[in-house]
Amino acid sequence: xxxxxxxxxxxxxxxxxxxxxxxxxxxxxxxxxxxxxxxxxxxxxxxxxxxxxxxxxxxxxxxxxxxxxxxxxxxxxxxxxxxxxxxxxxxxxxxxxxxxxxxxxxxxxxxxxxxxxxxxxxxxxxxxxxxxxxxxxxxxxxxxxxxxxxxxxxxxxxxxxxxxxxxxxxxxxxxxxxxxxxxxxxxxxxxxxxxxxxxxxxxxxxxxxxxxxxxxxxxxxxxxxxxxxxxxxxxxxxxxxxxxxxxxxxxxxxxxxxxxxxxxxxxxxxxxxxxxxxxxxxxxxxxxxxxxxxxxxxxxxxxxxxxxxxxxxxxxxxxxxxxxxxxxxxxxxxxxxxxxxxxxxxxxxxxxxxxxxxxxxxxxxxxxxxxxxxxxxxxxxxxxxxxxxxxxxxxxxxxxxxxxxxxxxxxxxxxxxxxxxxxxxxxxxxxxxxxxxxxxxxxxxxxxxxxxxxxxxxxxxxxxxxxxxxxxxxxxxxxxxxxxxxxxxxxxxxxxxxxxxxxxxxxxxxxxxxxxxxxxxxxxxxxxxxxx
Numbered sequence: 001x002x003x004x005x006x007x008x009x010x011x012x013x014x015x016x017x018x019x020x021x022x023x024x025x026x027x028x029x030x031x032x033x034x035x036x037x038x039x040x041x042x043x044x045x046x047x048x049x050x051x052x053x054x055x056x057x058x059x060x061x062x063x064x065x066x067x068x069x070x071x072x073x074x075x076x077x078x079x080x081x082x083x084x085x086x087x088x089x090x091x092x093x094x095x096x097x098x099x100x101x102x103x104x105x106x107x108x109x110x111x112x113x114x115x116x117x118x119x120x121x122x123x124x125x126x127x128x129x130x131x132x133x134x135x136x137x138x139x140x141x142x143x144x145x146x147x148x149x150x151x152x153x154x155x156x157x158x159x160x161x162x163x164x165x166x167x168x169x170x171x172x173x174x175x176x177x178x179x180x181x182x183x184x185x186x187x188x189x190x191x192x193x194x195x196x197x198x199x200x201x202x203x204x205x206x207x208x209x210x211x212x213x214x215x216x217x218x219x220x221x222x223x224x225x226x227x228x229x230x231x232x233x234x235x236x237x238x239x240x241x242x243x244x245x246x247x248x249x250x251x252x253x254x255x256x257x258x259x260x261x262x263x264x265x266x267x268x269x270x271x272x273x274x275x276x277x278x279x280x281x282x283x284x285x286x287x288x289x290x291x292x293x294x295x296x297x298x299x300x301x302x303x304x305x306x307x308x309x310x311x312x313x314x315x316x317x318x319x320x321x322x323x324x325x326x327x328x329x330x331x332x333x334x335x336x337x338x339x340x341x342x343x344x345x346x347x348x349x350x351x352x353x354x355x356x357x358x359x360x361x362x363x364x365x366x367x368x369x370x371x372x373x374x375x376x377x378x379x380x381x382x383x384x385x386x387x388x389x390x391x392x393x394x395x396x397x398x399x400x401x402x403x404x405x406x407x408x409x410x411x412x413x414x415x416x417x418x419x420x421x422x423x424x425x426x427x428x429x430x431x432x433x434x435x436x437x438x439x440x441x442x443x444x445x446x447x448x449x450x451x452x453x454x455x456x457x458x459x460x461x462x463x464x465x466x467x468x469x470x471x472x473x474x475x476x477x478x479x480x481x482x483x484x485x486x487x488x489x490x491x492x493x494x495x496x497x498x499x500x501x502x503x504x505x506x507x508x509x510x511x512x513x514x515x516x517x518x519x520x521x522x523x524x525x526x527x528x529x530x531x532x
Contacts, residue, residue, distance in 0.1 A: 067149055092136065250484045285299075302345065372405065421441075
């Protein structure tokens with residue numbers, strides 16, 4: 001069954017699989033089905049999707065690589081060639097050498113079968129070196145990219161890199177349908193280690209991988225579709241590595257602000273931060289907590305010269321840090337959430353305050369400088385032991401650079417395996433983690449993991465992370481630190497940016513809470529309606 005991977009699909013969630021699960025599904029299908037059935041299904045699915053998207057294309061160029069991804073392309077070309085009113089098909093095999101190398105000794109058996117199918121359909125596959133590739137690329141109405149598949153991890157090389165670079169350099173590049181994944185994109189991470197052929201449409205086979213929906217270059221998939229080829233990994237006992245979306249469940253688990261009965265039911269949020277010169281981060285977090293429905297919001301600025309009133313949001317109750325700390329100690333048994341870090345700085349006062357907060361048995365969000373203070377300590381230091389010993393839920397919300405400091409690696413290592421990095425942070429800290437970025441990763445200590453489907457580059461601006469920490473605390477306070485509240489907060493944060501992008505609005509961090517509420521109302525209306 002073919003499914004569009006879009007906001008409607010994200011509402012109820014889709015499983016994400018690792019490579020081992022997909023390989024296991026392939027192996028089981030090969031065992032129980034007639035030979036080559038899975039490749040035949042994949043080729044037909046890709047060909048049908050191409051015709052559905054570009055029904056009037058007259059010249060289709062099919063680029064097939066040396067592995068089974070290339071075999072899918074060959075099978076697609078064979079299926080297209082046998083249809084009434086078939087387009088003119090050019091079949092090129094970059095990375096496959098010359099025709100003398102197209103045999104079972106050097107190519108997979110399925111690939112060789114698909115090559116025979118293409119020839120039997122009247123096509124004449126040609127080696128890359130035999131043709132004027134630049135002219136063929138320029139004269140094509142559509143390109144079917146079947147050069148590199150889900151097992152690709154290295155930068156493209158040789159003919160395949162040349163094909164990608166030629167296509168990308170065209171002043172009028174034809175639209176591209178990618179089979180499994182755009183060539184050059186890592187399915188595991190959503191990164192592109194070298195040349196990348198961005199697709200207009202991508203058809204994922206069997207199941208989705210994390211790189212299809214998250215990571216720095218996952219948008220290269222364009223409009224994403226999924227076909228499980230009647231052989232999904234879940235059907236053979238494989239367990240998904242993560243879930244993409246499932247926003248309906250997350251939002252349904254959190255009562256909207258207007259539905260809360262009274263301010264006590266909404267919970268208290270206490271935020272510590274705002275050292276000298278960084279007070280804006282504290283106010284952004286506090287205002288976001290108010291906007292997302294916290295019953296009461298208290299803020300303690302570490303800057304001794306900070307004002308005693310927020311003139312824009314006088315509802316924020318300002319306290320001196322020792323006073324708010326004492327209030328937090330006395331608030332056991334109430335709905336509440338603590339936040340430490342927005343604009344806190346990394347001085348001795350901030351460090352002492354973090355050490356005082358860690359033993360408190362209330363949900364705690366640690367962001368920004370709170371993460372930097374932890375990163376400066378050895379993993380066996382007292383602060384980390386307190387963190388791991390906490391009974392109340394703790395949430396760390398690093399961006400990739402902060403995660404790299406916490407895990408003592410570089411940002412490239414974080415981005416190369418965002419799911420692995422989030423899980424490592426959970427294990428190291430005993431806390432739940434929101435690893436921010438393209439496809440934010442929400443990882444829980446029990447192994448549950450989600451990739452957030454909302455958001456765009458408009459969030460890459462000063463203060464947006466402070467807004468997330470305040471909004472996250474507001475929803476956690478009402479749900480005693482539940483994971484659905486965290487998923488809802490992260491999704492709303494991204495959905496606000498998506499709303500701004502659709503309406504061509506300039507996005508400042510201070511405007512995010514109102515946009516988050518608008519996105520929440522729209523999502524609730526959509527969830528109440530039947531169907532996608």
